[in-house]
Amino acid sequence: MPTSADLALSWGGGQLWLCPERAAYWPGERVLLVADFHLGKAHSFRRFGVPVPSGTSEANLTRLSALIDRLQAHEVVFLGDFLHSARARSAPGINAFAAWHQARPSLPLTLVRGNHDLRAGDPPAELGIRVVDEPFARGSWSLCHHPAVREGQAVVAGHLHPGALVTGTGFDRLCLPAFHCTGAVLVLPAFGEFTGLKAVAREAGDQCFVTDGVQVFRLP
Template sequence: MPGTDKITIFYKDASLVLSAARAVYWPAEKMLILSDLHLGKTGYFRLHGIPVSTGVMQDDLKRLAALIELFKPEQVLVAGDMFHHRFNNDVHLFKDWRQSYKELSFLLVPGNHDRHLDIGYADLNITLTPEKYECGVIGFVHEMQEADPGRLTISGHLHPGYMISGKAKQLLCLPCFIKGSHHLVLPAFSQFTGLYTRASAGHTCYVISENKLFEF
């Protein structure tokens, strides 16, 4: 991940570093922020006879490890859907990976998948927050329903993407951050997700392409 692009944005007195590795770093809180890991999704597909390699999830965890080594956070906050399905072998792989970061605090703002799962979060050394979690001028939810004009709400859930048209009328869909006046929607951290491409009028999109960020 060396050379991965970064853009710093500001909200009131908070600075946030957007990374093309699909995460945000909040220096003041030493917090790495991401959403929609969907751990266990590849195992769920394999359980239903669809051959998806565990390498997909392992690549996501390698990217997360690289971000931890780069920013050296004291805490990681996942804005929902850390897990996709019930406890399966993929979750065992995460548990093994977690052993390398025992001292790192993991916070999970529960998402629509997480709320319905019977997973021993304490055994994984993960702390569940309320569904709306506030830290200074930043608030966190999984799916934003309404922005709070008093703070920046960071959310996930949408798996946002940006559609780009080529000269030969080909279409390319790329993951992105969506920034409004009082909210920031994160791209899905997992690369094994679809993308929501409905236009976001009046918003700024930070599009991710080959470890680079482009503002639209």
């Protein structure tokens, strides 16, 4: 059963748990779905002299490990944009991920290629990641990077880094990572720490859920 932090969503002929760690879990198959990891993004920016924080790759891996352990996931599928750029191939995050994989050598890892992956190239073999093109059919769902409508299929995707504006009293406004469901397409928030947010335009009939890192909430 999901914890009080997770939100169970019946959708597309199956059930997903939307997790506050900015990922989704498929309990029927014990698969963790992670979108937009963007390994090496901060390193890529620092190479161009942009003063951004270090340690984001390690923070991502720590959060990923804790989530796998919490859910007892048996597999991880990355929904595109695992590497941020070709420069990320020489980033310290590559070595950190290789060490992380060595500690979990029997955990199956799959990457559905995204637009950044096409430019960066497939992950190095030592990371132990199987790479496939979208759409990647699993059960009743089509696992993708790009949130395109596919006739007769329910799509789980990433790419957009969705956020939703939450307003408080006065002029308080906050943009939180969001899970955005429109029709037969569910877009997950970006998992990476250093990825940014794009506020989604919600239309009638859409479902939107936000996370504050502790719990997932359904927006009215």
